[in-house]
Amino acid sequence: MLTTKKKAVIIKNTARHDTDTGSPDVQVALLSKQIDELAKHLKKNPKDVHSRRGLLQMVANRRSHLRYLETNNKRHYNALIKKLGLKK
Numbered sequence: 001m002l003t004t005k006k007k008a009v010i011i012k013n014t015a016r017h018d019t020d021t022g023s024p025d026v027q028v029a030l031l032s033k034q035i036d037e038l039a040k041h042l043k044k045n046p047k048d049v050h051s052r053r054g055l056l057q058m059v060a061n062r063r064s065h066l067r068y069l070e071t072n073n074k075r076h077y078n079a080l081i082k083k084l085g086l087k088k
Contacts, residue, residue: 002034024069025080031062032084
């Protein structure tokens with residue numbers, strides 16, 4: 001789980017402006033962090049099927065946000081991919 005402090009740091013690093021908390025950039029960054037933490041959990045607990053399903057839903061959600069960002073704002077998409085170190 002992401003703590004409030006971790007979320008605040010991620011939002012601060014990826015926000016487009018001061019009060020931005022819901023742009024696709026921020027959502028992708030938060031989902032990426034949650035995916036990383038859940039992947040670590042699943043390496044320790046390989047039989048946790050319910051969390052694996054949640055992980056797959058998060059990956060699909062992140063992919064749809066990235067697809068939206070790619071079609072509507074290619075410049076932000078490329079910057080975000082580079083910043084988060086995602087492969088595309």
